[in-house]
Amino acid sequence: MTALLDLTEQLVDIASESHHEGAIADFVVQYLAPFGHLEVIRVNHNVVAKTAGDDAQRIIIGGHLDTVPRHPGQVTRREGDLLFGLGTADMKSSLAIMLELATILEVPASPVTYVFYACEEVGRAHSGLNDLFAVPNLVKGEVALLLEPTAGGVEAGCQGTLRLAVSFGGVRAHTARPFRGVNAIHRMAQALAAVAQVQPEPVVIDGLIYAEQLQVVSVSGGVAGNVVPDEASFAVNYRFAPSTSLADAEQWVRSLIEPFVDETQGDTINLQDGAGGAMPQLTDPVIAKLVAMSTGQPTAKVGWTDCATFFERGIPACNFGPGDPLLAHHPDEHVNAKTLDASYDVLFTLLSEAAR
Numbered sequence: 001m002t003a004l005l006d007l008t009e010q011l012v013d014i015a016s017e018s019h020h021e022g023a024i025a026d027f028v029v030q031y032l033a034p035f036g037h038l039e040v041i042r043v044n045h046n047v048v049a050k051t052a053g054d055d056a057q058r059i060i061i062g063g064h065l066d067t068v069p070r071h072p073g074q075v076t077r078r079e080g081d082l083l084f085g086l087g088t089a090d091m092k093s094s095l096a097i098m099l100e101l102a103t104i105l106e107v108p109a110s111p112v113t114y115v116f117y118a119c120e121e122v123g124r125a126h127s128g129l130n131d132l133f134a135v136p137n138l139v140k141g142e143v144a145l146l147l148e149p150t151a152g153g154v155e156a157g158c159q160g161t162l163r164l165a166v167s168f169g170g171v172r173a174h175t176a177r178p179f180r181g182v183n184a185i186h187r188m189a190q191a192l193a194a195v196a197q198v199q200p201e202p203v204v205i206d207g208l209i210y211a212e213q214l215q216v217v218s219v220s221g222g223v224a225g226n227v228v229p230d231e232a233s234f235a236v237n238y239r240f241a242p243s244t245s246l247a248d249a250e251q252w253v254r255s256l257i258e259p260f261v262d263e264t265q266g267d268t269i270n271l272q273d274g275a276g277g278a279m280p281q282l283t284d285p286v287i288a289k290l291v292a293m294s295t296g297q298p299t300a301k302v303g304w305t306d307c308a309t310f311f312e313r314g315i316p317a318c319n320f321g322p323g324d325p326l327l328a329h330h331p332d333e334h335v336n337a338k339t340l341d342a343s344y345d346v347l348f349t350l351l352s353e354a355a356r
């Protein structure tokens, strides 16, 4: 169905870098407004479209409207079955599927809520889902399917993530007389080495392997070329399995660093950002059916997605979309019409037939 690829291209042509989703939200509202079977509600630059029915067995289909910034020279173009351009994989092809399903499925087997939201690609505090969950009873359901790029397979749950900032103190001195000072960078080096040598063990949940990762992501320090530095800092990012809480994950990273930290020298460890993950919940009947219908075995989601946002509200969620996750945010980003159509067919069937 080239219609889906055409619709994807239309959406790609509407620039929607994070914080600039007004035009694409306008498009979504105008696209859905003529369909009387949908209740369409706009909250800021987020759009919710609901079919009739109660919320107990409601299926939520979610997709973000925003993209990361455009790569220089990245243009939209067709090459046979492929559509290249910013957001083709992450995730305007998915938005096209949502628009198509919303308009065609007048009476789905279970009620459906389509959630188009802003600011997913930036800090969690900006997410349009916050605006939507702030409206009582607007987004409710028994399960959520996020159409993040998964190349047509189910990527279950998601990892948690946290970032700790660690700073070390010292005493300034002339580098010709370093014994007069305390070198903060030298002190920090021991902690860096300890973190760098850690290889977290993979965690297996429901047969899925959640590989954990611990990476130092920035360092800073130094005063001048002839000064023993009195301040140095680094930040470390930990991607952890969803079976570990944010508090436990933070405690574990702290335990690696604390042996090198001395509060009397002004050293500090601070949590800058963090969010727990989402358990895979493959036994949920809708997720189980989606797994059975999709290609290949389910895998663990690498990275954090809004599955966690739904999970923390007691709503099981998984990731399923046509885009290739390896192409997300990549200058060569594209989507394949065949995968697009196949993902659409799976979701159409899932929503048309009784899911349980």
Ligand SMILES: [Zn+2]
Pocket (backbone or CB within 6 Å): 064, 090, 091, 120, 148, 149
């Ligand atoms: Zn995305």
